[in-house]
Amino acid sequence: MTDSINSPKNSTRRNAILLGGAALAGALLTSTAQAAVTDTDILNFALNLEYLEAQFYTYATTGAGLPSSSTSSGGGAAGGTVTIKANAKVPFSTPFLQQFAMEVATDEQNHVAFLRTALGASAVAQPNIDLMNSFNALAQAAGLGASFDPFASETNFLIGAFIFEDVGVTAYQGAATLLSSKTYLDKAVGIHGVEAYHAASIRTRIYQAGTTAQSISQAVAATRAKLDGTSNDDIGVSTSQSGVATIVDNDANGMTYARSTTQVLSIVYGGGAAGTGGAFYPNAMNGNIK
Amino acid sequence: MDKNPITVLGNKVSRRKFLAGAAAGAGGTAALAIAGCGSGKISQPSGNPPPPLPTGITDDDIFNFALNLEYLEAEYYLRATTGVGLSASDTGSGAGTVTGGAAVPFKTPAIQAFAAEIAADELAHVRFLRKVLSSKAVAEPTIDLMNSFNAAAQAAGISGGTFNPFADENSFLLGAFVFEDVGVTAYHGAAGLLSVTADLAAAAGIYATEAYHAGGIRTLIAQLGDPYVTIANQIETLRATAGGGNETALAANAIVAADSNSICFDRTTDQVLHIVYLNATAGVVSKGGFFPNGLNGKITASAS
Numbered sequence: 001m002t003d004s005i006n007s008p009k010n011s012t013r014r015n016a017i018l019l020g021g022a023a024l025a026g027a028l029l030t031s032t033a034q035a036a037v038t039d040t041d042i043l044n045f046a047l048n049l050e051y052l053e054a055q056f057y058t059y060a061t062t063g064a065g066l067p068s069s070s071t072s073s074g075g076g077a078a079g080g081t082v083t084i085k086a087n088a089k090v091p092f093s094t095p096f097l098q099q100f101a102m103e104v105a106t107d108e109q110n111h112v113a114f115l116r117t118a119l120g121a122s123a124v125a126q127p128n129i130d131l132m133n134s135f136n137a138l139a140q141a142a143g144l145g146a147s148f149d150p151f152a153s154e155t156n157f158l159i160g161a162f163i164f165e166d167v168g169v170t171a172y173q174g175a176a177t178l179l180s181s182k183t184y185l186d187k188a189v190g191i192h193g194v195e196a197y198h199a200a201s202i203r204t205r206i207y208q209a210g211t212t213a214q215s216i217s218q219a220v221a222a223t224r225a226k227l228d229g230t231s232n233d234d235i236g237v238s239t240s241q242s243g244v245a246t247i248v249d250n251d252a253n254g255m256t257y258a259r260s261t262t263q264v265l266s267i268v269y270g271g272g273a274a275g276t277g278g279a280f281y282p283n284a285m286n287g288n289i290k
Numbered sequence: 291m292d293k294n295p296i297t298v299l300g301n302k303v304s305r306r307k308f309l310a311g312a313a314a315g316a317g318g319t320a321a322l323a324i325a326g327c328g329s330g331k332i333s334q335p336s337g338n339p340p341p342p343l344p345t346g347i348t349d350d351d352i353f354n355f356a357l358n359l360e361y362l363e364a365e366y367y368l369r370a371t372t373g374v375g376l377s378a379s380d381t382g383s384g385a386g387t388v389t390g391g392a393a394v395p396f397k398t399p400a401i402q403a404f405a406a407e408i409a410a411d412e413l414a415h416v417r418f419l420r421k422v423l424s425s426k427a428v429a430e431p432t433i434d435l436m437n438s439f440n441a442a443a444q445a446a447g448i449s450g451g452t453f454n455p456f457a458d459e460n461s462f463l464l465g466a467f468v469f470e471d472v473g474v475t476a477y478h479g480a481a482g483l484l485s486v487t488a489d490l491a492a493a494a495g496i497y498a499t500e501a502y503h504a505g506g507i508r509t510l511i512a513q514l515g516d517p518y519v520t521i522a523n524q525i526e527t528l529r530a531t532a533g534g535g536n537e538t539a540l541a542a543n544a545i546v547a548a549d550s551n552s553i554c555f556d557r558t559t560d561q562v563l564h565i566v567y568l569n570a571t572a573g574v575v576s577k578g579g580f581f582p583n584g585l586n587g588k589i590t591a592s593a594s
Contacts, residue, residue, distance in 0.1 A: 096513065099543035110552035169498055176494050177487050186556065189481045189494060193474055193554030196498040197546040200505030207400060244410060245403035248502040254414030255495025256502070 037261075037289065039184050042175050044124045044287035045261055046188070047115040049171060051126040052268070052280055053164050054112045055082050057105035059131065060150070060157055061098070063089030070112055071126035073286075074119060079126035080283070083133065088151040097154055097205065104161070104198050111191055118187070124286035127277075134279040135160065137270050142223040144216060155213055158206050162217050165199035166234065166249045167224065167267055170259035177258075196256065203247050206237045214238055221249070227271055228263035261289050347588065349489045352480050354428045354587035355559060356493070357419040359476060361430040362566070362580055363469050364416045367409035369435065370394045370455070370462050371402070380416055382429030386583060390436025392456045401459050401510065408466070408503050415496055422492070428586035438580045439465065441568055446524040449517075460518055463511050467522050470504035471547050472529065472565055473497075475536055478556035501554065508545050532570035533561040560592040567592075 055065050059082075071079025092098035116123045131150075139148035150160025172192035179185045206213045218236030225234035234257070235246050250256045259267075265274055265285070272278025275290055284290045365375045369391030378385070396402035420427040436454075443453035455465025477497030484490045511518050523539045530537040536555035538547040548554050557565075564570060568579030576591035577584035584590045 096542050099541075100509075100545055103543045103545060107546060107548070107552035110550075114551045114553065173491075173494050173498060176481070177491050182482050185490075186478075186482045187553055189478055189497065190548070190553030190556065192494065192498055193478060193501040194546055194548050194552050196501035197505035197508075197548070197554075200502035201509040201545045203502075204404075204506045204509045207404075239399075239403045243399075243403050243406055245400070245407045247404050247407060247506045248411060248499055250411065250495070250499050250502070252414065253418045253495070254411035254499050255418070255492065256498035258491060258495065 037178060039179050039181050040119060040122050041288040042178055042261075043115055043119055043184065043188075044122070045264075045285065045289040046172065046175060046191070047112065047119065047124060048127060048281070048285040048287060048290075049168060049264075049268070050108060050111040050115060051079075052129055053168065054105070054108035055084075055126075055129055056131055056150075056160065056164065057101060057108050059084055059088040060090045060160070061102050061105045063087060066109070066112070066126070070109070070116070073125035074116070074121040074123035077125045080128035080286075083128070083130040083282070085132055085149065085151065088131070090151050090154065090157045092154055092157075094154060097158075100201060100205075101157065101161075107194055107198070111194075114187070114191075118184075127281055127286045128283045130280055130282050133282075134270065135163075137279055138163065138220070138223065141227075141270065142216075142219040144219055155209055158202055158209065159213065159216055159220070161198075161202045162206060162237075163220055163224075165195055165202055166221070167259070167264060168195035169199055169249070170233075170257045171261075171264045173256055173258040174260050174264070199249065200247060203237050203249070207239075207245065207247060224267050227267045228259055229266065230263075233257040233259070265290070347483070349484050349486050350423060350426050351588040352483055353419055353423055353489070353493075354426070355585065355589040356477065356480060356496070357416065357423065357428060358431060358581070358585040358587065359473060359562075359566070360412060360415040360419060362433055363473065364409070364412040365391060365430075365433055366435060366455075366465065366469065367405060367412050370465070371405045371409045376413070376416065376430065380413070380420070382420070382427060385430040386432030388430075388432075389434045390439075390456075394456050394459055394462045396459045396462075398459060401463070404506055404510075405459075405462065405466075411499055411503070415499075418492070418496075422489075431581050431586045432583040434580055434582050437582075438568065439468075441579065442468065442525070442528060445568060445570075446521075446528040448521055448524050460514060463507055463514070464518060464521055464525070466503070466507045467511060468525055468529075470500060470507050471526075471537070472533070472557075472562060473500040474504050474547070475533070475555045475557035476559075476562045478554050479558055479562070482556075504547065505545060508540055508547070512540055512542050512545060528570075529565050532564040532568070533557055536561070559589050560594060563590075563592045 059065055065082050135150055136147040139145050150156050172188055172195060176185060176188050179188055206217050214237045218238060221234040221236035225231050235249050238246050268280045269277050270279030275284055277284030365388050369375050373393035375388050439453045439455055444451045455461045477493055477500060481490060481493050484493055511522050519540055526537045526539055536557055538544050564575060566580050567575045569575040572594060574591055
């Protein structure tokens with residue numbers, strides 16, 4: 001529970017507003033720089049992220065992954081592999097949480113299906129995904145020990161889910177302004193909202209799980225912010241000294257953060273180079289944005 | 291798959307059918323309808339384009355529409371957490387009056403801390419929109435936080451026919467529930483109407499914050515179980531009736547309100563107006579419910 005993690009939202013409102021302005025300017029520059037990116041490229045970028053989320057939640061709730069028919073490319077090329085421990089089904093003991101986990105799994109499967117349908121023959125195959133070494137590397141980067149198994153317990157599952165959801169929110173927010181089709185924009189914003197619902201529910205449960213889980217979320221948030229190069233656009237779950245919670249991951253204007261595709265890649269690659277990949281995507285994503 | 295569809299007029303309506311119903315209900319006369327919802331697919335975006343904006347509706351008009359909603363939310367949460375509403379410097383010259391609202395006797399620190407967070411967010415939204423709109427910002431309209439909730443309770447068939455969301459923390463969560471999912475659908479609908487990229491970025495950021503609020507509120511109510519979940523779903527049915535469907539009944543396995551593609555619903559400004567005016571009757575409605583004198587700005591009356 002360090003000040004640096006909370007400062008963007010709770011401590012230095014004036015500074016945070018200035019930072020918000022800088023971030024907006026950055027977003028505009030980013031959109032200019034990526035003007036050549038097509039809607040298909042952006043939707044495929046989103047599809048790569050949805051493959052990752054869908055595999056995580058599907059394994060966590062069922063012990064098995066997506067069927068091969070859901071991971072092949074629009075042209076029929078086979079999807080990549082998933083590196084994961086044996087028997088990854090989480091030993092849920094709280095039905096209330098297990099039901100939500102299954103809801104999120106269904107949502108992410110629906111997002112995969114929706115994007116694949118929208119992209120048609122242009123849909124990329126699932127890239128190779130790592131749900132084992134990636135978490136260990138992230139745990140080390142966040143100072144949480146040598147390894148982390150998000151499938152070991154309910155609380156670990158919440159932390160694992162936490163790692164993804166806020167990133168999904170920021171990724172869709174960044175992507176929204178890059179889309180040229182109004183219909184795609186409407187759908188992308190709609191998925192953006194669902195990821196925010198997920199994130200809020202997971203963060204609420206981490207809040208209720210107590211200070212240990214909260215502290216881990218703060219370390220993860222700080223690591224994400226460091227990986228994306230800002231060090232100030234991510235807030236873990238906590239309560240400030242003035243009694244205000246941080247269930248929402250947003251800035252002093254009450255707005256969620258936007259990340260450029262480059263920033264998102266840096267996070268999901270664990271700092272690995274663009275085009276090379278690492279962490280959750282050991283061989284990078286598929287598509288033009290990777 | 292459809293989960294927990296809301297029952298409207300005695301019929302179980304799926305998420306997908308809701309979308310179709312919403313499109314039919316709009317009847318082509320909705321002032322600011324967004325197309326693309328009904329098909330559930332975006333494989334042919336050019337074949338299902340959003341209708342053109344009515345002439346004369348600008349980003350400022352849409353932001354002012356949003357500002358009215360933010361005034362309402364800010365008054366609700368500020369009064370619930372502090373007993374005091376927006377200050378005069380945040381409501382503009384000629385602001386209306388606010389009826390009702392009082393500090394909630396919170397017992398659970400986690401709920402109180404989340405309530406304080408939402409209050410800060412909604413205040414920030416009011417200030418941000420007022421700052422962006424500058425001299426074009428509309429003043430706060432007259433807001434009712436007392437008779438409105440009672441009328442909603444009666445319309446929703448909630449036992450007793452009265453509802454005071456400030457009575458205790460669980461009632462507060464239900465009051466918050468009335469607003470949050472509506473905010474999500476309203477901003478989602480507005481996102482596609484904005485023409486300036488920076489405005490879209492701002493709206494998307496506020497929208498996702500509302501979705502975080504909704505996700506947190508729905509989680510907390512689902513944990514409470516009945517009678518709160520049942521009441522929440524009576525409220526949802528009321529919103530669905532007035533707002534073109536676009537609801538997912540709350541349950542432990544339905545925290546997210548979304549369609550069968552797991553994409554958040556969006557509402558037209560007409561549908562939002564019918565909800566906040568607490569008037570499901572088709573046709574022109576220009577005031578009532580939470581806004582007894584109507585909204586301020588250019589988007590104040592439903593076209594259908």
